[in-house]
Amino acid sequence: MFIDTHCHLDFDQYDEDREQVIQRAIKNNIDAIISIGTDIHSSRESVLLSEKFATIYAAVGIHPSDSQDADETMFRQIEEMADEKKVVAIGEIGLDYYRMYAPKDVQEKAFRAQLRLSKKLELPVIIHNRDAHEDVLRIALEEGIDDIGGVFHSFNGSTEFLDEVIRNKFHVSFTGAVTFKNARYENLLERVPVDNLLLETDSPFLAPMPFRGKRNEPGYIKYTAEKIAGVKKMPVEELAQITSANARMLFKLTD
Numbered sequence: 001m002f003i004d005t006h007c008h009l010d011f012d013q014y015d016e017d018r019e020q021v022i023q024r025a026i027k028n029n030i031d032a033i034i035s036i037g038t039d040i041h042s043s044r045e046s047v048l049l050s051e052k053f054a055t056i057y058a059a060v061g062i063h064p065s066d067s068q069d070a071d072e073t074m075f076r077q078i079e080e081m082a083d084e085k086k087v088v089a090i091g092e093i094g095l096d097y098y099r100m101y102a103p104k105d106v107q108e109k110a111f112r113a114q115l116r117l118s119k120k121l122e123l124p125v126i127i128h129n130r131d132a133h134e135d136v137l138r139i140a141l142e143e144g145i146d147d148i149g150g151v152f153h154s155f156n157g158s159t160e161f162l163d164e165v166i167r168n169k170f171h172v173s174f175t176g177a178v179t180f181k182n183a184r185y186e187n188l189l190e191r192v193p194v195d196n197l198l199l200e201t202d203s204p205f206l207a208p209m210p211f212r213g214k215r216n217e218p219g220y221i222k223y224t225a226e227k228i229a230g231v232k233k234m235p236v237e238e239l240a241q242i243t244s245a246n247a248r249m250l251f252k253l254t255d
């Protein structure tokens with residue numbers, strides 16, 4: 001009943017027990033998982049996982065922190081991979097002004113190139129945004145991505161920025177970080193309309209309580225869902241049903 005719309009199952013943190021992690025996710029009522037690429041290699045690995053496991057879908061893209069060497073050849077490779085049947089989005093792409101592994105103009109170039117790809121292929125985008133709120137939204141709108149749609153993953157902006165993102169019909173998703181003691185997330189969760197909401201784990205990062213600091217995995221999504229359902233004052237089953245329907249619609253998931 002849950003859909004984990006953002007995790008990195010190709011990462012080497014799962015090399016020892018990837019199959020068990022996926023089985024545990026299924027046991028914990030997860031019926032779809034989107035494994036997200038961050039560079040060419042990781043995109044390719046995510047596609048391979050989607051071919052191997054029925055539950056897994058893939059997104060392909062170059063992360064802003066990996067955009068230093070991004071060039072036309074890479075974007076063409078992303079485009080070719082995006083043609084695979086279970087690739088449901090371009091991502092994760094965006095801007096990261098927090099780590100700043102690549103200069104702003106280099107990040108923007110890669111972001112724009114992949115937004116155009118998303119538009120051309122009619123695939124929604126999975127947006128990574130750290131401390132770049134205005135630029136990310138402005139560039140996405142300049143490239144006309146509001147027609148295609150996408151998700152601001154691991155949302156961490158202000159309530160005003162949340163309103164702007166929602167007004168432009170984007171989805172947002174929150175990680176296990178919402179289970180930490182943090183009033184800011186409570187305000188964001190109260191404010192976000194459930195129709196724009198998706199669930200994610202961002203595994204192997206940001207494990208929810210009671211696993212904070214440990215390796216995260218899709219099977220832990222229920223802790224985040226329970227927290228959000230609590231704030232929304234609705235049964236967790238209802239939240240799962242609504243957010244899964246949102247994900248199925250945005251990513252056009254089929255069985």
Ligand code: NI
Pocket residue numbers: 006007008036092202
């Ligand atoms: Ni991610």
